[in-house]
Amino acid sequence: MNATITWATARRVLTQLRHDPRTVALMMLVPSLLMLLLRYMFNSEQAFSQAAPALLGVFPFLIMFLITSITTLRERTTATLERLMTMPLGKLDLLFGYAIAFGVLATLQVALAAGISVAWLGLDVEGSMWLLLLIAVLDALLGMALGLFVSAFARTEFQAIQFMPIFVLPQALLCGLFVPRDQMGSVLDWLSNFMPLSYAVEALNQVTSSAEVDGTLVRDLIIVGGCAIVALMLGAATLRRRTP
Amino acid sequence: MTNYSAVVVEGLRVRRGGPEVVQDVSFAVPTRTVTGLLGPSGCGKTTLMRAIVGVQIVAGGKVTVLGRPAGHPKLRDKIGYATQNPATYGDLTVRESLRYFASVLGAPASDVDRVISEVGLEPEAKQLVGRLSGGQHSRASLAVALLGSPELLVLDEPTVGLDPVLRDELWELFWRLADSGVTLLVSTHVMDEAARCERLLLMREGRLLADDTPAALRTQSGSEDLEQAFLHLIRTSEVVA
Ligand SMILES: Nc1ncnc2c1ncn2[C@@H]1O[C@H](COP(=O)(O)OP(=O)(O)O)[C@@H](O)[C@H]1O
Ligand SMILES: [Mg+2]
Numbered sequence: 417m418n419a420t421i422t423w424a425t426a427r428r429v430l431t432q433l434r435h436d437p438r439t440v441a442l443m444m445l446v447p448s449l450l451m452l453l454l455r456y457m458f459n460s461e462q463a464f465s466q467a468a469p470a471l472l473g474v475f476p477f478l479i480m481f482l483i484t485s486i487t488t489l490r491e492r493t494t495a496t497l498e499r500l501m502t503m504p505l506g507k508l509d510l511l512f513g514y515a516i517a518f519g520v521l522a523t524l525q526v527a528l529a530a531g532i533s534v535a536w537l538g539l540d541v542e543g544s545m546w547l548l549l550l551i552a553v554l555d556a557l558l559g560m561a562l563g564l565f566v567s568a569f570a571r572t573e574f575q576a577i578q579f580m581p582i583f584v585l586p587q588a589l590l591c592g593l594f595v596p597r598d599q600m601g602s603v604l605d606w607l608s609n610f611m612p613l614s615y616a617v618e619a620l621n622q623v624t625s626s627a628e629v630d631g632t633l634v635r636d637l638i639i640v641g642g643c644a645i646v647a648l649m650l651g652a653a654t655l656r657r658r659t660p
Numbered sequence: 661m662t663n664y665s666a667v668v669v670e671g672l673r674v675r676r677g678g679p680e681v682v683q684d685v686s687f688a689v690p691t692r693t694v695t696g697l698l699g700p701s702g703c704g705k706t707t708l709m710r711a712i713v714g715v716q717i718v719a720g721g722k723v724t725v726l727g728r729p730a731g732h733p734k735l736r737d738k739i740g741y742a743t744q745n746p747a748t749y750g751d752l753t754v755r756e757s758l759r760y761f762a763s764v765l766g767a768p769a770s771d772v773d774r775v776i777s778e779v780g781l782e783p784e785a786k787q788l789v790g791r792l793s794g795g796q797h798s799r800a801s802l803a804v805a806l807l808g809s810p811e812l813l814v815l816d817e818p819t820v821g822l823d824p825v826l827r828d829e830l831w832e833l834f835w836r837l838a839d840s841g842v843t844l845l846v847s848t849h850v851m852d853e854a855a856r857c858e859r860l861l862l863m864r865e866g867r868l869l870a871d872d873t874p875a876a877l878r879t880q881s882g883s884e885d886l887e888q889a890f891l892h893l894i895r896t897s898e899v900v901a
Contacts, residue, residue: 424763432751435788495747499804502713504736505764658717658731660676 425513447475447529461538468539469620470593476522476556484563485576507652522556543623554640555616561647568654587613612643666691666812666843672721674707683866694838696857697847703863705847709814713741740805744816746797750790754800767808775803795821813844851887869897
């Protein structure tokens, strides 16, 4: 690990995004607009308040998954990765550089969506707003790490997008957003235990409904963070210095 | 011999997707020279260069670069490699992209302006790489290889699509670099560029047909024209085979 290279990579990724203001605007605004849409779809502050925490987990997860799988795929297919691999850059320098840059974006994205939900849409957060942000950012990093991992199995951007229904949709459906997990069929409930997004959503629900930081919350945080690290390591293993 | 060779390749074999695309190739690249790697498209030039910079999985043989096995971590800031397809970030400006690669290499920030002027891209320094013409894009990619103080430059068809004046300027740059102590391996399929190399490696269908000076190759075939010399070589090699 080399802090200078990691930081240079983060700055490079953020500079690339700066040249693409439309993507940044979409990333920032879409989650907030969807929250607004849902608020009036439920047409009840109470129903919205119940669904909102889970959504704050699902959006950054989904968006980071997509953005990362496409950016890293692009890096793999345009030979910039091959060039970097001949240079004194560690795989983790590259990955953490991406994580810092996308982490910054995810934080802003979630802060905006959560801020708007609390200020105007009637979401009550009993616990700490910081903790809520932390969970959502961990969740975004998890999406990022998974996106990076699957980009190794796609050859085109078209294929990369097709991985979303496989890796993201089942987690979004089973995480408790649509139906509480304990009310689902027992097989699905059991399966949802193996999906990290379930724990992120559980933690977000807990933070919004109570100010207490209990064992379950800590465990959820560890699981989400741990899964993000495992996915990042798997992602690192897919970056090869030598290729066929 | 090793002391005077920046690159030593011994019995190299590479398989790509089944067939052997580099077959039992051996040669040495003397230091402080410009060595040309010639051969028709698809003969294995890029694959050979990838093996030298250490990003190619090889099936057999040995590649030694600056006294270490190819791909050794200590070589990573000593080799400048310009891939055949330009490898830079299209959504950064020329300068931003070079600044990033300079930080990765630990090269001084002043290198960015130096290499921009070496490849003649000053007017385009603030343009997005993705908006450059093909030749400008490949020069932006070549510039990355010149960052820092590489001892070996591996340049894969660096002058394709350039106008003759620029091509001439780049070859003068290559020679200046060689005079200052850098070893260059440059692939090309243009004959008049071959004539400007100190040594030539000729490849065909994954095999090395010749490894000699342009003058020796001309004498051997009794023809002043390098193109004719190569045709002669190819014919004699086919008779032997
Ligand atoms: N990624 C790859 N997978 C499989 N075969 C490849 C790949 N890249 C190149 N080849 C094959 O390897 C051979 C040599 O290619 P290459 O080294 O690119 O030649 P050159 O650079 O001389 O044009 C060609 O037959 C080409 O089809
Ligand atoms: Mg080639």
